[in-house]
Amino acid sequence: MIPCKDQAELDKFWAALADGGEEQSMGWLKDRWGLSWQVIPDKLDQWLLKATPEQSTRLWAALEKQPKPNFADLEAAMEA
Secondary structure: EEEEOOHHHHHHHHHHHOOOOOOOOOEEEEOOOOOOOEEEEEEEEHHHHOOOOHHHHHHHHHHHHHOOHHHHHHHHHOOO
């Protein structure tokens, strides 16, 4: 698992690991050697711990929609 502090850091790790690899879902990907990685916002644990049931549902739905997590989408799910 690679927890990232912001979208730029997440994008950097994602690009490096996905090069020759395979994107999966919910922040998971396989690198060119077949190793699996989860690249996620470091805030994800904090968001989930303080989330209401509705926020948690929206957060997971936002995360499931994209292979590479998007900080703005996940933050919006928490604020809605």
